Amino acid sequence: MIAIIDYGMGNLRSVQKAFEFIGSKAVVTNNRKIISNSSLIVLPGVGSFAAAMSNLKKLNLIGTIKEGIADGKPYLGLCLGLQMLFERSEEGHCKGFGVLRGEVKKFPNIYGLKVPHMGWNDITIKRKNSNLKGIRDGTFFYFVHSYYVKPMDSEISVATCNYGMEFAACLGKGNVFATQFHPEKSQDAGLQILKNWIS
Numbered sequence: 001m002i003a004i005i006d007y008g009m010g011n012l013r014s015v016q017k018a019f020e021f022i023g024s025k026a027v028v029t030n031n032r033k034i035i036s037n038s039s040l041i042v043l044p045g046v047g048s049f050a051a052a053m054s055n056l057k058k059l060n061l062i063g064t065i066k067e068g069i070a071d072g073k074p075y076l077g078l079c080l081g082l083q084m085l086f087e088r089s090e091e092g093h094c095k096g097f098g099v100l101r102g103e104v105k106k107f108p109n110i111y112g113l114k115v116p117h118m119g120w121n122d123i124t125i126k127r128k129n130s131n132l133k134g135i136r137d138g139t140f141f142y143f144v145h146s147y148y149v150k151p152m153d154s155e156i157s158v159a160t161c162n163y164g165m166e167f168a169a170c171l172g173k174g175n176v177f178a179t180q181f182h183p184e185k186s187q188d189a190g191l192q193i194l195k196n197w198i199s
Contacts, residue, residue, distance in 0.1 A: 002026035002198075003038035005065070007055040010045040010080065011184070018184035022195050032064045040198070041068050044184075045080025046144065049104060050092025052080050062097065069099055069176060076197055077178030082171060083149055085178060091147055100173065101152035111164030116146040121161050123181075129158040129172045131196045139189045141169070141181035148180065 004015055004026050012028045019026035019042075026042070029035060043065065045052055056062050069075050077085055086096045089104035096104070107115045120140045125132060141161075148167035151157060159170035161180070171178045177197060183190030 001038045002040045002042060003035045004028045004042045004044065005035060005056075005061060006030045007045075007052065007059055007061060009047045009052050009055060010078075011182075012044060015042060015044045015078065015184045018191060018194055019198075022191055022198070024194075024198055030059050030061065032061065035061070035064050036068065038068075038073075040074045040076070041065065042076045042078070043081035043084070044078040045084070047080065048091060049080065049083055049089040049096070049147070050094040052084060053094050053096065056084075066097055066099065069097075072175050074197070075176045075178075077171075077176070078184070079145060079180060079182060082178035082180055083147060085171075085176065086149055086151070089147065099176065100156065100171070102150050104147050104149050106147050107163070108165075113164045116144060117163045118144045121163060121181075123159040123161050123169045125159045127155075127158045127172075129170070129177070131172065131177045131193055132158065132170065133196050134192050135189060140186075141179070141183070141189060142185040143169075143181045145180060 083104045084096045085100045087098045125137045156173045157168040158172045161169040183193045
């Protein structure tokens with residue numbers, strides 16, 4: 001069973017519907033027992049890093065998520081669910097899970113580009129990853145974010161995007177895979193990534 005973690009933020013139903021569309025059962029839940037007993041964990045999110053961490057803390061879910069990752073359970077982070085994997089964020093000067101080393105930084109206002117970065121943009125694939133099977137270099141995905149991740153280990157970045165500067169669009173390390181874009185809003189290419197992750 002796929003557990004989509006409900007912490008009061010993000011387009012949870014859209015994510016659930018995307019999994020249902022590809023024929024996979026996914027439950028939206030904040031029940032620690034259900035999450036612990038699930039075979040796969042999805043952490044989506046839209047909004048403030050600090051508020052998201054605060055909500056997860058109130059629900060006592062941070063330990064449950066980190067334990068699942070440590071036990072080797074497949075984890076899929078979407079947008080904010082990618083950012084919270086890191087040690088800290090400039091947004092609210094808040095600590096994250098610390099599963100991955102690095103930080104979350106705000107896009108600088110020096111390129112004459114609007115922040116947030118919102119809309120369709122193409123990715124550049126840097127490394128092979130089974131979750132990107134069938135995805136071609138230059139494929140467009142849907143982004144909505146004002147912050148980007150800066151990993152300490154550049155090897156975990158499997159695809160990048162350019163928005164005045166290059167930033168990590170997809171990360172992969174062991175049982176952890178995460179995207180800065182929204183697969184559930186990215187039509188066929190996004191659904192392909194969800195299919196790949198499940199398989």
